[in-house]
Amino acid sequence: MATPALGVIDASEFPVVHIHGPNLIPGVGPHIIEDLETLIRHGQAFVLVIVNGDEPPPQRQHDEDKARMLWLKENKARLASVCKGIVSVMPDRQRIPLVEKQAAGLQTALGIPFLVTASHRDATAQAISLL
Secondary structure, three states: OOOOOOOOOEEEEOOEEEEEHHHOOOOOHHHHHHHHHHHHHHOOOEEEEEEOOOOOOOOOOHHHHHHHHHHHHHOHHHHHOOEEEEEEEOOOHHHHHHHHHHHHHHHHHHOOOEEEEOOHHHHHHHHHHHO
């Protein structure tokens, strides 16, 4: 099966796909949803790695976050059928406990394993183990 063509999510290492948080600009929320829809239609298992930067993320648009969370709630079963996990890379070790708490809530809400690690290398290893 060919690698899906996506707009915001990086599928160059499919089935491990990446969102590069520091590169995101306000307004990309709908494009992330489009990419997730494409991945669901693609029908092949994948793991999403969210690469965070050293700095806290810039303030995002509340409406964008709300729309993305609503989509996730409405489509959690469809997403879980192909998304075998989400791994967040948090290089700022002081922020890991907060991100782990958020991840636990999302894991419960979505029914998808949600892991947190400090390095991209560890995230890739964890992603592969989830496939």
